[in-house]
Amino acid sequence: MTGQRYCPPPGLLLPPPNNAQPFTPTIKLETTLKSNLWFNETTIAIKASIGGTPAFEYAHQPGSKQISNLHDTKFRIASATKLFTVLAVLLSRAQIGWEDSITQFVPGLNDASYNDVTIGALAGQTSGLGRFGYVGDLSLTPGFSTAQLGLPNSARQLPGCDAFPGGKPCSRDQVIAMFNDAAYAPTSPNSGPLYSNIAYNLLGMALEQVHSQSYEQAIQELIFDPIGMRNSSFDTPSNGSDAILPQAGDQWFAAPFGNFNPSGGIWSTPNDMLLFLEALQTHKLLSPAQTRKWLQPSSLLPSLQQLLGAPWEIFRPTDIDVAVPRPIDLYTKAGGVSGYSSHEVLVPEYGVALTIHAAGKYATMAVQNILPLVAKPLIAHADEQARAQATTKYVGTYRSAEGNSSITLALDDGPGLKIERAFMNGVAIIPALAAVQGVNPSDASARLYPTGADSQGSEKESWSIFINRMKIGEGRAFAELDCASWNWGDAARYAGQPLDRIVFDMSQGKAVGVELVGWRTVLKKVE
Template identity: 70%
Template sequence: MTYAKYCLPPGYSLPPPIAVQPLLLTAELEHALKSRTWYSKTTIAIKASLGGKLIFHHAHRASHEDAANLYDTKIRIASVTKVFTVLAVLLSRAEIRWEDSITKYIPGLDEAAYADVTIGALAGHTSGLGRFGYTGDLALIPGFSPAQLGLPEVTHTLPGCDAFPGGEVCSRFQVLDMFNDPAYSPTTINTEPLYTNIAFNLLGMALEHVHSKPYEQIIQELIFAPIGMHASSFETPNAIDGILPQAGERWFAAPFGNFNPSGGIWSTPNDMLLFLEALQSHKLLSAAQTRKWLQPSSLLPSLHQLIGAPWEIFRPTDIDVAVPRPINLYAKAGGVAGYSSYAVLVPEYNIALTIHAAGNDATRAVQDMLPLIAKPLISHADEQVRSRVSVNYAGTYRSNDDNKSISLVVDDGPGLLVQSAIMNGVAIIPALAKMQGLDPSNATARLYPTDPDSNGSNKEHWSLLLDRAKDGAARGFAEQECASWNWGDTARYGGQPLDRIVFHMREGKAIGVALVGWRTTVLDRLES
């Protein structure tokens, strides 16, 4: 694998594409979708954009009616709502601090039991709380027989509220009684993550406390209205505006009550794509705040999964890209009986993807569709970005006296290969390799766009990194010999970094380049 040949630095291999050709529904992809057993009986809607430009969409109604208006039809997004709840907390940073105890914001909550449960722990599933609370308790399910699991009859009576969506809604006092009951209190706080719904109920209560408004109004004012998500709400839609169960189908279409912060939003594919694009373009959070939000907060046993707040971060390595490597997908899944969804961001390629399904097999459908759609989307974007970089950055840059030059190409490796670099008559790549204790005779180096804030500006900052190929076992224990995050900014001269390269851009194309440490004037790009 090409991936094994390089120790890639953190960040992007190449700058995200700005606009690409649409990804067409190929015969292969269409067959892959239609061959699934769930396809004919499941209503689905998929939309994807790259840099805010729609590049893929597909919709299908189980009823085989016209699916064109599905993109404006409400479908329950379930636990994707958690992203909105955490975003509302981040937008309330003047009132709610990430490291504060939740007891600061919920009067009456057991201070001894919850003292170490922070806002961040609740958002990142490390609060030590269980999954549901009263909801889903087998003792409250009509017709459940304890004998079928060998359970004894219980004498402790639960209140019967918040038993399931659409049931009797617990009062605030009953909610606090539940959280303060030792049976539901948090255990082993800030350890391995455990998926929890009731943690987000607490976040919703904290938002209500600091804003003195209902949670639903807070989401409307902080997120829906500023972005223009006019079709999104917490009320169950009518049969014209939404996808609702037919007679005999046991879908969770009823209001979620106290569980609204965990999974109560109804939204349309168009609104959800608008939401994801707003996150990409930093309409609500700054670029730095967004990147901080996307950072993982917990590890999982899988090498391909991490947990954020509340992101479910996938790192697949089986996507067909020119340089196989882990690609970070920041996702949030949602699912209740009858409805399932995915919201996905792929920052490296500026991709936003939203997947919705309604039907008895909705969860299986969405799980199947994520790789079916995401993999060709990313492959398509990768082809486009490499083509764009080849046209807009590759080439030879030279000073007027020919004493300074740098030649860049797109090859089969990551970043931009430095084919040659001469500064004041000195070949600097072998010289840098010797200084860093590497063999100068076969030294190679690459440029990487390690400053995302400068991407798309008139001066883009890239970094120069020497290749340190480590194949297979040569990477050492836990790949410790590929600690590329520790190789940047290794040398400065007169305060200026030798690994800083600045492209001077005009209308998206490089017209010159400056090597900061060498104090070069801009080297002009030669016409090809």
């Protein structure tokens, strides 16, 4: 069998779609949702957009008492709050450095224990701190008996503060005393990640210190107000007409979170949360470069399909039905407490923003089930839209006035755009570029990828030529070392200019010409 296997460079295969058509869920999706045991006991609100264009929404509330618009109704987002805490830290970069020790911002912390605990380690779950502190300690749990686990009796009495959401909050002195207690102090900072809520409590205290105001007010001024999140706050709603609240007998955590607000205290609506995700996409608060840096993974996990960021939980599923099968990067943050669950999702490759909220005793199970049911077909739809857009915007032949230089681009079943033919001054340049790079020119082929992220959507879009180096039938190298495309770009230059760079001249959203930078040549689209 002859032909090419593909090893595309990191980043986009094609630009994300603009003005995407709405995603219409299949009957199967509706039927699958309704077939779950949790469906008739769970309130659900889902909202999604592609490139800022509304793509999909769904709402379901069981029972006879119905709220008219669940997308404008408050749910507790729980640990999705951590996105706001880290974003507030990033927006405070003039006062808080990512590699600064937390001891600079929380007076009273034991220097010996916390000097190596950085802001970045706290945000990325590698601080070495445990999960909860006093919260959830079995010795404070009503009805717990040491006999259940064969535990000995202990004379040590913990403070009853912060024991459960809604309980008496610990004072600042009590919080610092807990962190300085050897039983709660961090162990081996910067080792493997361990999920820690109290790490975010420290980040909240750091924000209070540098802004000289409460954490809650800092989030209001840094994020809620600039974005326009008018229906988001840390106050537990009192009105069941604009929030999903527990009824008599429901064991939900609807009480204030107190010291744990930086970890999970926000109440928000699906509309507000989609507004938040779209603000990240459009760089309303962070620049494109800062946003990309924030989306970088910070830790590896045992699964090949999971990475960890700060606080992004990055999934890389390989079973999404896209035209070019590959791992698709989903930047997510889950949140869950008894009675409430949420999942916030960004898929930068396609401009997808997705927010899922649920309330009820099966809320966590519902959100876990819903995420793949909605995300997979939604991303597949966005892939179809991106490919249709690429056909309209870029596919065709571009030629010089003299006719001895031309390039023809096509969309096939491979990644990026296929370069069907490319001649400069009468020379076939793909075999020539292959030879320069040490690739056999006899059957050389190449593809075009959008590698200038900041140029996408502008009048001058920067793309790159990549020579295909992998043949069908060849076995994979150890650790796939034969697929090192990140090391193949900018392989050759002439008089300072890269020979792999192509710049599309865009007019009214379509390519009307293309510049081959290294050849100092501009071609006009002719068909």
